[in-house]
Amino acid sequence: QKEVEQDPGPLSVPEGAIVSLNCTYSNSAFQYFMWYRQYSRKGPELLMYTYSSGNKEDGRFTAQVDKSSKYISLFIRDSQPSDSATYLCASIRTGFQKLVFGTGTRLLVSP
Amino acid sequence: DAGVTQSPTHLIKTRGQQVTLRCSPKSGHDTVSWYQQALGQGPQFIFQYYEEEERQRGNFPDRFSGHQFPNYSSELNVNALLLGDSALYLCASSLGTVSTEAFFGQGTRLTVV
Numbered sequence: 617q618k619e620v621e622q623d624p625g626p627l628s629v630p631e632g633a634i635v636s637l638n639c640t641y642s643n644s645a646f647q648y649f650m651w652y653r654q655y656s657r658k659g660p661e662l663l664m665y666t667y668s669s670g671n672k673e674d675g676r677f678t679a680q681v682d683k684s685s686k687y688i689s690l691f692i693r694d695s696q697p698s699d700s701a702t703y704l705c706a707s708i709r710t711g712f713q714k715l716v717f718g719t720g721t722r723l724l725v726s727p
Numbered sequence: 728d729a730g731v732t733q734s735p736t737h738l739i740k741t742r743g744q745q746v747t748l749r750c751s752p753k754s755g756h757d758t759v760s761w762y763q764q765a766l767g768q769g770p771q772f773i774f775q776y777y778e779e780e781e782r783q784r785g786n787f788p789d790r791f792s793g794h795q796f797p798n799y800s801s802e803l804n805v806n807a808l809l810l811g812d813s814a815l816y817l818c819a820s821s822l823g824t825v826s827t828e829a830f831f832g833q834g835t836r837l838t839v840v
Contacts, residue, residue, distance in 0.1 A: 624767070648827050659731070659817055659831035660770065667827075704769055713760065713783040713824045717769030 619643050620707055622718030631727050635692040639705035639718045642686065646707035646716075649681050651690045654702045654720065663690070695725045729754060731820050731832035739838045740808050748803040748835045752820030759801040760826060761793060762817040764834070770817055776801050777824050805837075813839045 622639045629635055637651075648667055652660035666672045669683040680689040688705050702720040732751045740746050752759050758777045762770035772785035776795035795801045799820075805812055815836050819829040 620769075622769075650827070652831075657833075657836075659833045662828065662830065665827050706769075708826055713775045713826055714772035714785060715760075715762075715770070715819075715826050715829065716772070719767070719769045 617642060618718075619646075619716050620705060620718040622705055622721055624719050624721060626722040626724050628724045628726065629695055631695060631697060631725055633695050633725075635690075635695050635699070635723060635725075637690040637692070637703050637705075637721050637723070639688040640686055641688065641707050641716075643707070643709070643716075644686075645709045647710045648708045649679070649688050650706040650708070650715065651677075651679055652704040652706060652717075653699075654704060656701075660704055692723075695723075697725050697727050699723060700725045731818055731830050733816075733818050733832035733835050735835060736833065737836045737838075739840060742808055742810060742839055744808050745804065745806045746808060746837060748805075748816050748818075748837070750801045750803070750818030750820075750832060752799050752801070752818075753830050756820035756822050756830070757799050758821045758824050759795060759799065760819045760821070760829065761801070761803045762819065762831075763787070764815040764817055766814070773803070775824065775826075782824055808839045810839050813837060 650665040678691040704720045706715040760775040761773040764770040774784040815834040821829045
């Protein structure tokens, strides 16, 4: 079983839709949770990270962590065609250096 | 402000050969981590370098080795290349060893034939 699981998609939505991207994880020791966006043939770009449970908002993006259910979510409001990319969730244990990634979900936003 | 830069961007090697990939971290960062991303997969942690020492290593064989220089730049070396080593190799830099705000380079696409 992978430590971080993510549906690979693709997820297709029309422009302006609210997008929900999700991950589950198995390691209770994970304390930090990140979302990265990766365009084709590019490196991952950090969108935001949260510590432990709770919500964090940055513009059109909201990250949510529920440690009780080991569930990580990213919501994108008013989605744009430029949001079309692969979204990677990642987790890290306190005191450890390595990011543990999911496989990524490919998002397609059509005009 | 230059971000993380990697070279080369693409590389084709033959099975059994050796390869060296290079990374310059973002200005002000002192820690470099290397990841391997196979097609359709998330990045997998190879190792991290801080203060010119390997601090943590993922589940990769000894064929994968690295180095960090006094200017914080880093190299990833892979010996005895296998077809399965074909992947995008990503370098991430951060300030200190905690990777909560790691910045990635564009990667080096390695193809082994």
